[in-house]
Every structure is written in C-alpha cells, then in structure tokens.
Amino acid sequence: MSYALHIWDGSVPASFEGACDAFNELSAASSGASPNPRYVEAAKALMAMYPCSSSFDESTDDEVWSESPITPTTGSPMWGVAFLTQHSKDVLPFVVSVSNDLGLIVFDPQLGKVYVPGGRVLGHDDGPLFTMKAYKPWWKVW
Template sequence: MSYDLAVWEGVRPADDATATTTFQDLYRKHMRRMGGQKTPPAPLIRQYVEALVTRWPDLSPDDDEEDEDASPWSDGPLINNASGPLFYFGMVFSKHQEASSFAVDLARTLGLICFDPQTGRLTS
C-alpha cells in the first residue's frame, strides 16, 4: 500500500475542488500521453525531485529489499514520475508521515503546489 502526493508548478488553486480538477487535467495531459511519451520534467520539478532523493535514496529496478528499507519511495527512479510541470509519486505507507511532511514543506519552500489525491485536499 502506498501514499501518493502530487506536486505541480502553477497558480495556487482557489480551493480543493479546483485543485482536484487541476490535478486531473494535468495528469491526463502529462502522465497519460498517447504512446507513453512523457514531457521532460520542468526545471523546478527536477529541482524538487533532486532534493527529495538527496534526503532519502532513490530506488532503482536493481535495488534489493535491504536498499528499499532505507527509502520511503514506492518506486524509482523517482524522476520517472515527473512529466512537464507535474510530479505524482508514492511513498510506502509505513514511512509516509515523515516523507510527506518533508515533501510538503519542500514544495512550499519552492513555491510549488502540493495536493493529496487521497483526500482531495491542498497540502501547501
């Protein structure tokens, strides 16, 4: 089981309902592209992801279970979850509280929008 967050560049939505619509639109446009081609991550999104993997190690397909225990990410490399202005990523549920707290604070610091799709609420 994982806990997911969405982070994106843009104007802060006025409310949670608008944020939900914005997230769905961005997801359709950037994560569900025909042919599976994603847009390269925007520079600020790349900076955000790099800061996350500086804090906790990234995962690669070759990681063994011991390496996975050192990281809260549910998959990797984490940058593969970014496309254009959107980054949608998961954390293992057992480590999501500390990781999501850091992720929300980092998004706020960088001026990014952070959204919890499980609750449909803005987090930053």
C-alpha cells in the same frame, strides 16, 4: 503499500474544488519533451534526505520510495511521487515542505488535502476522497 502524491507547478487554486479541477485538467494534458526544472530540483532535495536504492526491497527499513528513481524523466505537467506508507509520518511533511518552498502545489488524494505554497491547506470537507470498500470474503460471493 504506497502513498501517492501528485505535484504540479501552476497558479495557486482558491479552493479545494479548484485544485481538483486543475488536477483533472493536468491529468488529461499531454507531456512535453523535458521535465519541469522545479520537479527535478525537488527530486534532488528529496533524494538528498531519503536516497533511492538501486534495487527496490520493500522489506528493508532503509527504503522509502516505492518507485526508483523519483526524478521525472518526461515533461509531464504533473509529477507523481510515491513512497511506502509506513514512512508517511516523516516523508509526507518533507515532500510538502520541499515542494511548497519551490512554489509547487501538492495534492494528497488519500487525505483529501491540497498543500499550497505559503502554508495554506485546502481540504475536502467530507474527509478522505478514497475509502476502502468492505468486500465480501471470496467464499461468500456465490
């Protein structure tokens, strides 16, 4: 399973709600021609620590990224980074650290947190934004 983060370059939001508003605006924005240089720099730093393999194999312990390569190729206003969930304990803090050091904002919808430069964390008071629904087994649907 993948763990996804959304990273962007912009003014630091004052609240979690402000970060969600920025996320929604950036999600709807159109892409530019070339990638943000800070995203490219962050991707290089991330791959220096956790290299991308040329062929994805989720079953190996060496693979960290769920998409390869992680380097952005378009000028999207927001950069998505996804890694395998079993590596989140090590990879999540590293992605946040590298991104924040470059002045980037990191949105983690799984935990309901936004990591902003300077070490501040904006949180969703009610816990994670997304939860798994309890579905009925297929044989109990009818």
